[in-house]
Amino acid sequence: MVPLSYYLFLSGLIFTIGVLGFLVRRNLLVMFMCIELMLNGVNLFLVSLARKFGSMDGQIFVFLIMTVAAAEAAVGLAIIIAFFRNKKSANVDDLNLMKW
């Protein structure tokens, strides 16, 4: 049995990698993938705690998070396509329409 702490530190690490990618990268698509990484870090956390407490609730949460992630991916990618049509770019630096 692998100790719970290993899983928790691993999920923290995955979440941090996602945050790092979101902060450092300029490409919209890669930033979006980093959001998925963050969601996965949280999912791993919930599943490992569900295993620890022997309760299904954590796994149901993960199931719902996956649904939300799917919806988010569909809408977000549609926004990226609309942005690309207007600006011919997938770089966040070009998202400056509201900049004064």
Place this chain on the structure above:
Amino acid sequence: MEFLIFFIAAIILVFASVLVVVQRNPVHSALFLIAALCAQAILYLLLNATFLAVIQIIVYAGAIMVLFLFVIMLLNLKKDEFGPERRKAQSFFGILFAVLLLMELGLVVKIGLSKLTPADASLSFDFGGVQLVGKSLFTDYLFPFELTSVLLLVAMVGAIVLAKKKL
């Protein structure tokens, strides 16, 4: 044996996640993200979450990542359209913030673990299987489950409207 599988999956997961961040080509990032998701499915299996492991591969690595790859191919980015990456100051503060966040998360987990009851809960025979997940989903979590159907409908309509030729 379980330790061995855990460490192999964990190493694949961490390396693939790092490669998602550092690859310049978005297609490579997406492929490494699929590898990371599959490694995470192995971890789910180790944690007795069999149903979630299958869902992870079918829905996440299958459906969502295919959507990503479709969009990347639809945009058809040229090499020069990847854009200038990683400004110095931005990278510096990003890494600084990430290190601080990692330390904080580690601290929180450490403090939280010290307050946790040491013994693992005994698991029922079918823990994490389809039967228990379904039972929980259709009794205790019926309302959130129904709400997700509305959410998916809204997302579908929104995606179609947003991706139209003339916005």
